[in-house]
Amino acid sequence: MLKPLLLSTTSALILLASAYVQADHHGSKNADGDMLSGKAAIEKAVNDNSFRTDLDKERDQYRNPVETLAFFGIEPNMTVAELGPSSGWYTRILAPLTAEHGKYIGVNGSPNPESDRYERQMQWRESFIDHTSGLFGHNAAARYTGQTVPFAAPNSVDAMLIIRGMHGQIGRGTADALLPEVLTVLKPGGVLGIVQHREREDFDTDPTTTMRGYVKQSYVIELLENAGFELVDTSEINANPKDTADWERGVWSLQAGTPLDEKDPKFREIGESDRMTLKFIKPLN
Incomplete structure (x- = not known):
């Protein structure tokens, strides 16, 4: 039996889909109705997308969604799972991108029966995807990890994305x-x-005991390779040399969720965290 995981979610997550009105909008066709693929499809899902908020777009300069998803090879006809959708920043790109020809799976950890938020956490799966909103299409699913069976059928998912979430795991x-x-x-x-937020290799920190949000790139690579994954490429798409990664409150000092005009000027200049971008695959054999 798979070991249950803790769930971290917010009321914003539960209400994500219901916040949108019904719309006929998918991120995988051009104005003539022709199927787009590759970077062109991703660009449309990022730039021509009525579901994305102004705050979403404000963060593009730091999160580089077009370049990041293209690096991972995401296509509109893929089955794409996202771990820990949280408030839905990447969900509002991935779901429309895959709505017509692929499948989006939002994944969270199993609710903790001992938590005072257990009932609300249990409702997440039913509340997360609203099939009438136009955001997800009709193939989308919400699942929990750590159940008696995997969150998807074996050998059925094209890509799994864990974005700014490995430190929590x-x-x-x-x-x-x-x-x-x-x-x-x-x-x-x-x-x-x-x-993932990138810890400095010269720091003496242990991510299993110190929740700073930063993890060494060497640690992540070793962890995933030991789990059976193969590292095939790395990228500096989401690197930020302005982030010294030595903040008293860890990565949360950078106020990533705060609108730019409300940020401390120091952190407005820095932007968001320095991040590694790593592409692993499940070996063919």
């Missing part, structure tokens, strides 16, 4: 249960895409 001690499940559901050659 490592810090809570749940990565050892999660990674075998991800390996099971990915197709041979399927992609595990990681974007």
Whole structure:
């Protein structure tokens, strides 16, 4: 039996889909109705997308969604799973992108029965995807990890994205249960895409005991390779040399969720965190 994971979610997540009106908008066709692919499809899902908010777009300069998703090889006809959608920043890109020809799977950890938020966490799966909103299409699914069966059928997922979330899995001690499940559901050659706040290699920190939000790139690579994944490429798409990664409150000092005009001027100049971008695959054999 798979070990349950802790769930971290917010009321904004639960209400994500219901916040939108019904719309006939998909990110995978051009104005003539022709199917787009590759970077062109991603650009449309990012730039011509009525579901994205002004705050979403304000963060593009730091999160580089077009370049990041193209690096991972995301296509509109793929089955794409996203771990920890949180408030839905990437969801509002991935769901319309895959709505017509692919499938989006939002994934969170199993609710903790001992938590005072258990009932609300249990409702997440039913509340997350509103099929009448136009955001998700009719193939989308919301699932929990750590159940008695994997969150998707074995060898059925083209890509799994863990974006700014590995520190939580490592810090809570749940990565050892999660990674075998991800390996099971990915197709041979399927992609595990990681974007993670990057700790300085010269710092003496242990991400299993110190929740700063930053993790060393060498630690993440070793963890995933030991779990059976193959590292095929790295990128500096989301690097930020202005981030010294030595903040008293860790990565949360950078106020990533705060609108630019409300940020401390110091952190407005820095932007968001320095991030590694790593592309792993499930080996073909």
